[in-house]
Amino acid sequence: MMLLVDPRSATPPYEQLRVQVLAAVHSGDLAAGDKLPTVRKLAQDLGLATNTVARAYRELERDEVIETRGRNGSFIAASGSAAERTVQVAAVAFATKARQQGVKPEAALAYARAALGIR
Amino acid sequence: MDPVITVVSALVLTGFVIRLIYSSRSETRQRKLQAYSRQVGLAVVPEIVSELRKRIYRRERSAIFGAMAGLCVGAVLVAGMDGSRSPWSGLLLGIAVTVGTTMGLLVIDARAAFAPAAEEPRVARAVSPGLADYVTKLDRAFSLGLLTLATLGYIVVLGIIALNPERTFDEVSVRSILWPAGLLLALATVATLVTWAAVNALLARGQPASTYVELAWSDAFRSTTLRSLVYIPGIIAAVSTFIVFQSLNYALQQAMPDSVGEALAGSFIIMGPALLVILIVWTITSERNRSTTHYLRRLWPETASALDRGRLARGRGAVGRISAGPSANDPSTNGHSTNSHRADDSPGEDSRTKTPA
Numbered sequence: 351m352m353l354l355v356d357p358r359s360a361t362p363p364y365e366q367l368r369v370q371v372l373a374a375v376h377s378g379d380l381a382a383g384d385k386l387p388t389v390r391k392l393a394q395d396l397g398l399a400t401n402t403v404a405r406a407y408r409e410l411e412r413d414e415v416i417e418t419r420g421r422n423g424s425f426i427a428a429s430g431s432a433a434e435r436t437v438q439v440a441a442v443a444f445a446t447k448a449r450q451q452g453v454k455p456e457a458a459l460a461y462a463r464a465a466l467g468i469r
Numbered sequence: 470m471d472p473v474i475t476v477v478s479a480l481v482l483t484g485f486v487i488r489l490i491y492s493s494r495s496e497t498r499q500r501k502l503q504a505y506s507r508q509v510g511l512a513v514v515p516e517i518v519s520e521l522r523k524r525i526y527r528r529e530r531s532a533i534f535g536a537m538a539g540l541c542v543g544a545v546l547v548a549g550m551d552g553s554r555s556p557w558s559g560l561l562l563g564i565a566v567t568v569g570t571t572m573g574l575l576v577i578d579a580r581a582a583f584a585p586a587a588e589e590p591r592v593a594r595a596v597s598p599g600l601a602d603y604v605t606k607l608d609r610a611f612s613l614g615l616l617t618l619a620t621l622g623y624i625v626v627l628g629i630i631a632l633n634p635e636r637t638f639d640e641v642s643v644r645s646i647l648w649p650a651g652l653l654l655a656l657a658t659v660a661t662l663v664t665w666a667a668v669n670a671l672l673a674r675g676q677p678a679s680t681y682v683e684l685a686w687s688d689a690f691r692s693t694t695l696r697s698l699v700y701i702p703g704i705i706a707a708v709s710t711f712i713v714f715q716s717l718n719y720a721l722q723q724a725m726p727d728s729v730g731e732a733l734a735g736s737f738i739i740m741g742p743a744l745l746v747i748l749i750v751w752t753i754t755s756e757r758n759r760s761t762t763h764y765l766r767r768l769w770p771e772t773a774s775a776l777d778r779g780r781l782a783r784g785r786g787a788v789g790r791i792s793a794g795p796s797a798n799d800p801s802t803n804g805h806s807t808n809s810h811r812a813d814d815s816p817g818e819d820s821r822t823k824t825p826a
Contacts, residue, residue, distance in 0.1 A: 351594065351595040351596060352592050352593065352594060352595065352681070353592065353593050353594070353595050354590055354591070354592050355590065355591050355593075356589075356590040357588055357589070357590075357591075358588060358589075358590075370595075371595065374595060379595075380595055380596070384595075384596050385596060385597065386595065386596065386597075387593070387594070387595075387596070387597040388597075388673060390673070390675075391597060391673055391674065391675050392593055392675070393675070394582045394583070394674065394675020394676075394677065395591065395593030395594075395675040395676055395677060395678070396591040396593050396675075396677075397587075397591050397677055
């Protein structure tokens with residue numbers, strides 16, 4: 351998932367960032383638990399002031415799209431009802447386990463489908 | 470200052486200066502770019518070829534300056550300790566040059582994060598890559614494995630000396646055997662901690678890029694530097710192991726025939742070649758594991774697949790091509806990219822990667 355910021359655009363850079371992260375979360379490109387770059391790193395990547403990136407992160411946090419876990423950094427937050435959030439967190443744990451065990455995404459998805467009774 | 474160390478250091482320094490002059494020539498820069506392109510599996514794109522040539526030259530220059538600084542520091546340290554009387558001076562100087570070279574690469578890569586931002590669109594990943602995206606598991610395990618092996622070897626040697634079977638070590642200067650290897654072992658442990666900190670510091674630095682091609686090349690440079698960094702503790706640990714067993718071998722040369730000392734000397738002789746075999750096997754496995762293009766498989770999976778297809782068709786010289794990426798003026802992207810270049814993405818999904826060159 352790539353972010354693109356155009357300094358010549360009429361839209362402020364922090365807004366461009368906010369909209370892209372939001373769109374990526376809605377499209378599923380970014381999932382709950384995904385770690386975002388630090389404010390300083392993203393600012394260096396995009397040639398922006400750290401305050402600009404920090405503002406985008408603050409607004410995303412206010413909208414509960416991301417959450418900051420102290421020194422661990424910022425992560426995409428689980429969204430929806432309490433039950434949906436629990437399942438999203440479990441899905442992240444499942445995906446992590448599948449990656450660690452070297453199971454291919456297609457196979458992991460097939461297991462999840464079978465467990466859900468989807469034929 | 471020890472005259473032998475001074476003369477050898479001066480000769481090596483002259484060699485570095487000649488290499489520096491040679492690498493500044495435009496034909497050499499072009500050749501280096503082509504070689505590096507094949508090594509990291511990325512096509513040379515005409516739009517950024519001059520920038521790539523400059524960057525590769527700057528990296529080479531920084532690595533040579535680092536090597537020269539490492540040599541000078543190493544020469545002063547070696548001369549201050551044992552001078553040319555120590556048989557291990559050459560190895561210690563070699564380590565100093567290796568560390569200096571890697572530090573040079575680290576500095577130039579860290580400085581690249583502060584490239585001035587032009588008034589043009591910039592791309593960045595929404596999820597930061599980690600060390601596992603740049604360095605293979607085998608390469609990451611290399612240093613820790615060798616450090617563990619060196620520590621165990623040292624403990625075994627300490628145990629044998631403490632037991633002193635048939636009073637084999639009565640006539641041997643234990644201090645002269647243990648201190649150079651012990652010093653290197655401590656250095657390898659410190660180097661592991663320093664490397665860990667340096668790796669994290671480099672990963673936290675930005676990768677300014679206007680296109681996917683620039684970002685992919687930045688990944689390639691970062692991958693090379695990180696691999697050099699993670700090897701350092703392993704190399705120091707390997708030299709430490711080699712020195713401790715070879716020192717014991719030299720010390721026990723006068724052992725009585727059919728004695729325990731002779732058996733020990735025999736087993737210590739085996740350790741050097743055994744270590745050499747381990748290093749050769751690791752080098753071959755690492756090469757087969759395609760560690761130089763590991764970052765492509767993790768961060769640019771579509772390009773890696775295209776590269777593999779190209780290599781199957783045309784051999785090892787093939788390279789992968791990455792598209793320049795979305796334009797900020799392209800209304801179809803609506804100001805944001807839809808490209809996915811995460812390690813866990815399936816190859817071919819939402820691809821913006823073209824066919825290999």
